Amino acid sequence: MARLEELALLHTEVRGDGLAHLHRLSLGWRLLADLSFSDLLLMVPVAGDGGHRFVVVDQVRPTTGQTVYPRDLVGSVVSEVERPLVSRAWRTGEICAGEATVLGGRERVRLQCIPVRHRGRVLAVLVRESPVASFRRPGELERYYLEAFDHLARMVADGTFPFAREEVELEGAPRVGDGVILLDEQGRIRYASPNAVSSLHRMGIHAYTTGVRPADLGFAPEAVDSALRGRIPVIEEIERDDASILVRVVPLLEDRRPIGALVLLRDVTELRRRDRMLMSKDATIREIHHRVKNNLQTIAALLRLQARRVTSEEARKAIAESERRIRSIAVVHETLSRESAELVPFDEILGPLVRAAEEAVPDDGAKVDFVVTGDAGQLPGEIATPLAVVVNELLQNAAEHAFPPRTGGEPIRGTVEVRLQRTDGELCVEVADDGIGLPDDLAEAARGGLGLSIVQALVTGELGGRIDASRDGGTRIRVRVPLRWAGRAEVEPPG
Numbered sequence: 177m178a179r180l181e182e183l184a185l186l187h188t189e190v191r192g193d194g195l196a197h198l199h200r201l202s203l204g205w206r207l208l209a210d211l212s213f214s215d216l217l218l219m220v221p222v223a224g225d226g227g228h229r230f231v232v233v234d235q236v237r238p239t240t241g242q243t244v245y246p247r248d249l250v251g252s253v254v255s256e257v258e259r260p261l262v263s264r265a266w267r268t269g270e271i272c273a274g275e276a277t278v279l280g281g282r283e284r285v286r287l288q289c290i291p292v293r294h295r296g297r298v299l300a301v302l303v304r305e306s307p308v309a310s311f312r313r314p315g316e317l318e319r320y321y322l323e324a325f326d327h328l329a330r331m332v333a334d335g336t337f338p339f340a341r342e343e344v345e346l347e348g349a350p351r352v353g354d355g356v357i358l359l360d361e362q363g364r365i366r367y368a369s370p371n372a373v374s375s376l377h378r379m380g381i382h383a384y385t386t387g388v389r390p391a392d393l394g395f396a397p398e399a400v401d402s403a404l405r406g407r408i409p410v411i412e413e414i415e416r417d418d419a420s421i422l423v424r425v426v427p428l429l430e431d432r433r434p435i436g437a438l439v440l441l442r443d444v445t446e447l448r449r450r451d452r453m454l455m456s457k458d459a460t461i462r463e464i465h466h467r468v469k470n471n472l473q474t475i476a477a478l479l480r481l482q483a484r485r486v487t488s489e490e491a492r493k494a495i496a497e498s499e500r501r502i503r504s505i506a507v508v509h510e511t512l513s514r515e516s517a518e519l520v521p522f523d524e525i526l527g528p529l530v531r532a533a534e535e536a537v538p539d540d541g542a543k544v545d546f547v548v549t550g551d552a553g554q555l556p557g558e559i560a561t562p563l564a565v566v567v568n569e570l571l572q573n574a575a576e577h578a579f580p581p582r583t584g585g586e587p588i589r590g591t592v593e594v595r596l597q598r599t600d601g602e603l604c605v606e607v608a609d610d611g612i613g614l615p616d617d618l619a620e621a622a623r624g625g626l627g628l629s630i631v632q633a634l635v636t637g638e639l640g641g642r643i644d645a646s647r648d649g650g651t652r653i654r655v656r657v658p659l660r661w662a663g664r665a666e667v668e669p670p671g
C-alpha cells in the first residue's frame with residue numbers, strides 16, 4: 177500500500193472513492209508544483225477532531241524552483257494554530273491565501289490553501305507554500321505558468337482536477353520543464369516556453385506565432401482536439417523531420433467547459449534513437465544465431481557426404497552419429513534465432529530431437545511411441561545447448577538399444593517417455609523406456625560407448641548437474657540440472 181493510502185486509513189475518515197481521488201491527485205500534481213514554482217502539501221483532517229488538526233499525507237517539491245521544505249513532512253500532524261488558513265479553506269470550501277511562517281522554522285512563506293473537492297464534498301486541503309516573493313518582477317514565463325496554475329487550482333476546488341479517468345504520470349511523460357504551450361479556448365497558441373519553441377524547431381516548425389492553432393502548423397491536431405472535446409488529458413507521440421516529440425495535452429476547464437489547454441512537450445528523439453539501436457542489437461544477435469545454425473548444418477551435410485564414401489560400417493556409423501550430434505546443436509541455434517531474448521523454450525527443441533529418434537528406430541524393430549510430458553520453460557542458450565545434446569543421446573539410445581528385434585513372433589511395442597519437471601532452482605529431465613534395460617549400471621555402460629560418456633561429461637561438467645539411472649522394467653535415466661549457480665542469473669520459470 178502506498179504511504180498516502182496508509183496514512184489516510186490510519187488517521188483520517190477518507191475512504192473508497194474519495195481516497196482514490198486523492199491518490200489520483202498525488203499522481204498528477206507534480207504539474208501543479210512545477211507551474212506554481214512551489215512546494216505542495218496535501219493535508220487531510222484527522223478523524224473525529226472537528227477539523228482542528230490535519231495530517232500531511234503527501235508532499236511534492238517543484239523542479240522549477242527552490243523548495244522551502246528540504247525535509248520530509250509526510251506523516252506529520254499540523255494544527256489549526258500553525259495553519260489557520262488550512263482550517264478556513266476546509267470549513268468554507270473556498271481558496272484562501274495569506275502568509276505564515278514555514279512549518280518547523282522561522283522564514284515567512286506565502287500560502288495558498290485550496291480545498292480538494294470530490295462529488296461536492298471537501299476531502300482535503302492542498303497547500304501551496306512558497307518563499308515570500310522577492311522584489312524581482314515575474315517574467316513572461318512565470319506569469320503564464322502561474323495563470324495556468326490558478327486555473328488548475330480552481331479545478332481542484334471544483335472537483336474537476338484530477339481528472340476522473342485514471343491519470344498516471346507515465347514514466348517519461350513530458351513535464352513542465354520540458355516545454356509548455358498554452359492554448360486559449362479556440363485552441364490558439366497564447367504562449368510557448370523557450371523549451372517548447374526549441375521542440376517545435378526540432379520538428380521543422382519555425383513559423384510559430386501567437387494566435388495560430390498548433391493544427392495549422394501541422395502539429396498535434398488530433399491530441400489537442402480530443403483533449404478539448406473529451407475534456408480529458410491526451411498523450412501522443414509525434415514524429416516529424418526525424419524528431420520524436422511526446423505531447424501531453426491537459427484541458428483547462430471552467431464550469432466543466434474547456435477554456436483552454438496546457439500542452440506539455442518533450443523531445444524524445446535521442447531516447448527513441450537509443451531504443452532503435454537496442455532493438456537492432458537484438459536483431460543482430462538473432463542473425464548471428466541464424467548463421468551459426470546454417471554453418472552447423474553445412475558441417476552436418478559435409479559429414480554426410482563423407483559417410484557415403486567410407487566403406488567400413490563402423491566408420492560410417494561413427495560419422496553418422498557425429499552428424500546427428502551436430503544437428504541437435506543446430507536445433508538450439510535455430511530456436512534462438514527466432515527468440516527475441518537469449519532464452520529458448522526448451523519444449524520447442526524437443527520436437528526435432530524426438531523426430532530424429534523416431535527415425536533411428538530400426539525398420540525391422542519394434543513399434544515405438546515417443547511421449548513428452550511436463551514443461552521445461554525457458555532456458556538460456558548455454559544450458560539449452562548441452563542439454564539438447566544430452567537428451568538427443570538418451571533418445572537415440574532408447575531408439576537403438578531398448579527394443580532389439582526379435583526373431584519370429586509378434587513385433588513388440590515400446591514406449592519412450594521424456595518427462596520434464598521444473599522446480600524453483602532445478603530442471604529435471606528424465607528419459608524412460610520400457611525396453612530391455614541397461615546391461616550394466618550407468619558407469620559401466622558409459623565405459624562401453626561414446627554416447628553415454630558424452631552425457632556424463634556434459635551433465636556433471638558443463639551443466640553442473642547430477643545423473644542417475646535405474647533399470648527395472650526398462651531404462652530410466654534422470655538428469656537434474658541446477659538453474660542458478662555461480663554467476664548465472666535466475667532463469668525464467670515455465671508458463
Ligand SMILES: Nc1ncnc2c1ncn2[C@@H]1O[C@H](COP(=O)(O)OP(=O)(O)O)[C@@H](O)[C@H]1O
Binds near residue numbers: 573576613651
Ligand atoms: N535405453 C537403453 N536400453 C538398453 N541399453 C542401453 C540403453 N542405452 C544405452 N544402452 C547400452 O549402453 C551402451 C552404451 O551406450 P552409448 O554410450 O550411447 O554407446 P552406443 O550407443 O554407441 O552403443 C549401449 O551400447 C547399450 O548396450
Ligand SMILES: [Mg+2]
Binds near residue numbers: 626627628
Ligand atoms: Mg548411443
